[in-house]
Amino acid sequence: MKKNVLSLMVAATLLTARLTAQVGINTANPQGVFSVDGAKDNPATGTPTATQQLNDFSVTPAGNVGIGNVAPAARLDIVGDTFGIKKSQGSGSWDNFWINLSDSQAPAIIASGADAGLQFKVGVNTTGTYGNGQTLTTVATMTPAGNVGIGVAAPTDRLDVNGKVRVRTISPVTDNTTVNPVYTDTNGVLVKTSAGETFGSVVSNQSASIASGATGTLISGLPNRGIYKAVIIVGDGCAHTTIGEFRVICNAFNGYFGIRGVTGLLSSSDTKAPSFTETNKATTGVTWPGNILCQDGGDSTALDYTLTMPNASTINITNNGNVPRSYRIILTKYN
Structure with a gap:
């Protein structure tokens, strides 16, 4: 009986040690509670360099997940140039959504295969998960033709607004400056009198x-x-x-x-x-x-x-x- 109790105590101690230990894959120097060194290029001790971290995956005790980053500061902290989501494995250059940060001066958000446009929807109640049971309203749409709709699911003009428009700040013109009026056609599209006329300026x-x-x-x-x-x-x-x-x-x-x-x-x-x-x-x-x-x-x-x-x-x-x-x-x- 004493031998069985002793065996259970040793097993519990070893299990506790394993549960509280850091786990590393391809590395003997894990940086979080769970670390993967994809290229096996991390040092045996110390913190990997920024270049070495680019192929790493790490989870911190706080539950933050880092990709290309061994010290994530947010729930999901990714370091890299391109991040994407595909609809399926069969998707090629279409039906995917991705972020391209390769140009630091002009980062891009790209929706490939969005023939009907990229839509932004907002729910107005607290039921459901990921839209299930939500009442979703399309507040904005951007089409491949470059049209932007606000309150419009299929904008037909460069800016297509369904509703009132409020401009909070308008810069006044300086003295002796010509300003031209605009009008609306029967569809509510803003127009000038004609390309060659300045009537009403x-x-x-x-x-x-x-x-x-x-x-x-x-x-x-x-x-x-x-x-x-x-x-x-x-x-x-x-x-x-x-x-x-x-x-x-x-x-x-x-x-x-x-x-x-x-x-x-x-x-x-x-x-x-x-x-x-x-x-x-x-x-x-x-x-x-x-x-x-x-x-x-x-x-x-x-x-x-x-x-x-x-x-x-x-x-x-x-x-x-x-x-x-x-x-x-x-x-x-x-x-």
């Missing part, structure tokens, strides 16, 4: 304050052969605001450029409209008969001005009022 510039009787450049650098609707806005310290509308042709050929007043509005007067004096094809004087005095020192002439075009690309303004004023011009292009 807007050019704006905020001028500096111009002293009484002085002349300054309101805008310059307008493209040759452009035809515009120009709106000029000027106000005073008493919230009186005027909007004058003009037509402008910018054609340098034979000096065929000009400006002409069309209509306008004075916010504080029943008279409303301005009076235009068309001195010549490139000069238009503007007076506001209904303007009244303002506490900023402006008299009835304080909002009056004259527009001149010294050349096809420039519009100057002369302040005909008795106090300094700031003017703003907005141009909408017709062609």
Whole structure:
């Protein structure tokens, strides 16, 4: 009986020793609780070099698994250039998903054989495992044609969005910069009027304050052969605001450029409209008969001005009022 007890105690001790020992395959120097040295190139002692580790497989006491890495810092820590998943052993260059890190400046995620596109799906409940029982929503799709769909399983355009689009930040353009509007066709696709047209483009510039009787450049650098609707806005310290509308042709050929007043509005007067004096094809004087005095020192002439075009690309303004004023011009292009 004593002999049997002694034998059991020895067996238990040996079993415990084996269970708590590190296990190494192709190496007498295991780096974790389980280590495989695929090329049998690890040193007898110490830590293998980075090159030697590339053919190693290691499991740490924490349960982390390393491939090409004997000290994995995550549940699965892989070192290498290419990592892939095949649907089956018969798969060749199709029906597989892989990551290529060979170019450190441009790593790639590749889905071969994804004829209908690579889809990203999200589940909305907590039932099931690996999608079983989950309600999955396709939130994005990328097709081999380069189309990206958001909320669309089969995008037909470079960016195909089903739903509202919100842009949180838009950079404003600098002064005297042309911006072109976009429209939507019957399918909701964004379009311009046509490839060769710039109808509806807007050019704006905020001028500096111009002293009484002085002349300054309101805008310059307008493209040759452009035809515009120009709106000029000027106000005073008493919230009186005027909007004058003009037509402008910018054609340098034979000096065929000009400006002409069309209509306008004075916010504080029943008279409303301005009076235009068309001195010549490139000069238009503007007076506001209904303007009244303002506490900023402006008299009835304080909002009056004259527009001149010294050349096809420039519009100057002369302040005909008795106090300094700031003017703003907005141009909408017709062609």
